[in-house]
Amino acid sequence: MANTCAWFINLSDDEGAAQAAARQLRPYGLPVKGQRWPQGLSWLAAAQEAAAADAAVIVLIGSAQRFADPGLRRDLALFRLMLHSRAGRPLNGFTLLSGEPPSATGRKTELSVLDDWEPLSGNWPAKLVARAHAPIAPAWPVQLGLHAHERLGVWLETHPHAGGTTDGALVGVSGHGAKIDFHAVGPKGGLPAATDNQYEIKGLQFTAAGTAFEAWGLRNPITPDERYYVRLEGDPDLIALGTLPDGELQDVTLIRLG
Incomplete structure (x- = not known):
């Protein structure tokens, strides 16, 4: 942890608030590095830059109105998942926001990254x-991670029940025409070199909480040290994670990207 830093993300062209925050943090011995978002960077490039700097904590600086933008929040969620992985x-993650957020009327109620x-x-x-x-792990009921490679694509790393073994796994996506086009089971922490897929389901369509999903799944037992990986085509708004006991879809957990 000797070379870690606080990673500042500035949503504004004005550097004043970020510079003031950096001055406040300086006496505490935690170096500050960061980026202006998006500054022409994709969330993937932004996460690669933060990972290369050994970011240990994230501070988002800007307006509450800007932070409420769904597209920005989706990109930040993907950024966070990849950085975790x-x-x-x-x-x-922490925020230093100015102004008032927009009205919460109509805001979604699912868990969010x-x-x-x-x-x-x-x-x-x-x-x-x-x-x-000493970071605090997210209190998500599922395991989530993300791996992105220019050649191999963007892969979601999942486990439908944190800390347990499950009878199969299923991931559904919704929003922006996102789809899944490949899947695998393997050890946690990185894409497997090979996979033995059992009882595959591809393109399953279902509705949960009034939202239509398209899903892929496997019947493989998923141990606590294994993960179900799905390759994403497009950036979904909402992810559904569940199990497949006896090959049938059970209750799913919905998590919003953003």
């Missing part, structure tokens, strides 16, 4: 340093 540990990003206040630099060294 590259680091091999959780990275906590960004639900636990906390607003900073008070003696926030001390909290930031503590979380950089």
